[in-house]
Amino acid sequence: MTLVRLALQNYQCFAQRQEVEIRPITVVFGKNNSGKSALVRSPLVIATGMHGLSPVPLDLAELGEDAPDFIDLVHNRLDHGSVGIELEFREPIRCSWTIQNVIESQTQVVSRCRIDVRGESATFTWSDADDTDESEERPYYVSGPGKASDEPIGVRFSGLIPEHDFVRGREIKEAFGEIRHLGPFRTRPARLGRLTARRPAQDQFGSRTAEILIHDHVRSRGRLIGKINEYLGDHLPDWRLEVIPRYDAYAVGLKSLKARNLWVSAADSGTGVAQVLPILVQRAQDELDRPADDILEIVEEPELHMHPSAQAALADLYIRAVHKTRVRFLIETHSETFLLRLRRRVAEKRLRADELALYYVESDGEASTVQRVNVDEAGNVYDWPDEIFAENFEEVRAMTEAQTERLDTDAR
Incomplete structure (x- = not known):
């Protein structure tokens, strides 16, 4: 149910x-x-x-x-x-x-x-x-x-x-x-981690990510890591996720596929990589071992610290998840790129319009209201709120006015 x-x-x-x-x-x-x-x-x-x-x-x-x-x-x-x-x-x-x-x-x-x-x-x-x-x-x-x-x-x-x-x-x-929950600030993986007796369960901060990957490397021959590298292939094509032994512990990091012997600890990787790793781990786990029951996963700002191209790729990852698993998603976002990719996939018939719901939350200072933004089969939206994601247009308009004023001044 x-x-x-x-x-x-x-x-x-x-x-x-x-x-x-x-x-x-x-x-x-x-x-x-x-x-x-x-x-x-x-x-x-x-x-x-x-x-x-x-x-x-x-x-x-x-x-x-x-x-x-x-x-x-x-x-x-x-x-x-x-x-x-x-x-x-x-x-x-x-x-x-x-x-x-x-x-x-x-x-x-x-x-x-x-x-x-x-x-x-x-x-x-x-x-x-x-x-x-x-x-x-x-x-x-x-x-x-x-x-x-x-x-x-x-x-x-x-x-x-x-x-x-x-x-x-x-x-x-x-x-x-x-109900699952992944909050907006995910924990950066530690430099070293140890093997746990059981596969760790993820928390709302993604703080068990390194332990999960270490357990997968030792106990499951990197099955999970292989799926994550499949996800990363299109967006970090020159790198692959890897777990390596270090003394009596293990380290999680990225290995360069171009520079020989170049290996970067996840603790030293870009903030965007650290923030997205818990998301990739959960998606890979669900795809490899499909949940038997329905799950609602709450994700706050999945796009945090990520480049716009990667934000769009995240939208594709969630589309893939709803088609391959029994997980549904309630997502809070500030990313226009993320929303545009979802709408594009509706237009391309890779996501049905009835599989997507958009809601805009607005406050007047005393109370908040929730407004439905309807999406049709062509990816068009209706009842779009004023002044939302209009910042680019306003900046360009203001820049054009400034450029015109400068030209008038120089012509005098």
Whole structure:
């Protein structure tokens, strides 16, 4: 099953309900501090209520040391505020929640939950007037297939999922699936690394990249490295990725195919190479060992520190991934080149228009909105926002005006 639609209300910078359709490649763009990161990271926040066993709706501590407090998720950080979340899956399954902050007891409660599974609906409405018990069960008016409670009954929530006969909790959790996240600042590989007993799992900083490559070199005869070098062939044709032994450790670097004995440690390579390596590693892993289940991968600024030609190549890499694996992508970008390549591939029929969704996030200083930018089968876009990626035109116009003024001055 697959998540196909996400909606948020009163969530961080989004005061009004904002909806995003999740397609194989969903791209979010906009100016700095407009709310792009809040939008693309929201599935990570929701996942803390889907896969955890906490009695609170969102177990934000799962997000790590820098996790937000719930009040940070509420628009304008209101003490008694709430957030709204809606999810739709392909089956079809639809779920919606209103999560209320209860400042007096320093906790949060699902104040309303509605779950629709193949035409059958269940609704849970919190009765706060009767909520005086300190137990994990709370009073709810419950309605389900052919039944409705006249009085509140005790219901325990496991994260966002009510434990009740009306609800197929396991099915909803499986439908939500796995969420991955690669942040905007990837860790530069260390100069030396050691072989691990098991293949390391990547993190949001790409900090395990060298360990993964070392493990592949020793345990899998460079199978992964070979696939990465296939990716690099068109863009670094004079170099190949290599792992070499160094004393009691290993080093990851680039070997020149032209200059004899020239080898550059990944720690000393260009910043763009260090930033893209975690992306290439994950793409190669998924292509060689296809995931059995659907995965939504969140990637922030994949183009960071990369030349425009390489930014376009990244777009092709993601297109290849959606056609060869069960991974879909929610991408935040500042790259016009990245977007242009996606549109070009639609026009060339290498990517279907219905496999791509573009969203523009805009802030008026008080709240943000999400605007869909439609792409047709020819790669044309409609409802394109004003002043986005218009900087080149403005610079050329200003330069032309300056040149004209200089010519007039010299002619006098």
